[in-house]
């Protein structure tokens with residue numbers, strides 16, 4: 001059956017497309033929902049946001065992230081002190097068992113330090129989150145504008 005190859009390949013592509021349409025990626029009891037990067041100005045660090053669900057019976061500790069589209073990624077937390085917003089580096093963030101943690105503008109975020117050409121409106125870059133126990137979750141982060149959520 002010569003048609004079997006192309007047909008099954010198309011089915012796999014469709015399955016992948018529907019996975020990204022829900023914007024959720026799951027691995028080993030950890031799922032990542034609504035990942036996105038906030039593009040403000042070319043060559044300036046871009047914030048990375050998502051919601052992390054820990055469906056396991058133990059706490060998980062996010063210790064870092066990496067992406068070929070960012071050169072380097074830092075974990076940051078925005079904090080307002082006397083009306084001034086500051087970003088502080090964070091070593092790790094713990095998500096309790098069966099808990100959810102949002103990385104969102106004004107709070108925890110990834111900092112894409114050296115955005116590559118793929119970090120532009122309408123683009124997307126894969127980002128890998130790394131946990132203390134060695135687990136990783138990789139998701140495609142679409143790039144959106146500063147007013148997006």
Ligand SMILES: [Cu+2]
Pocket residue numbers: 076077087109110111
């Ligand atoms: Cu930051």
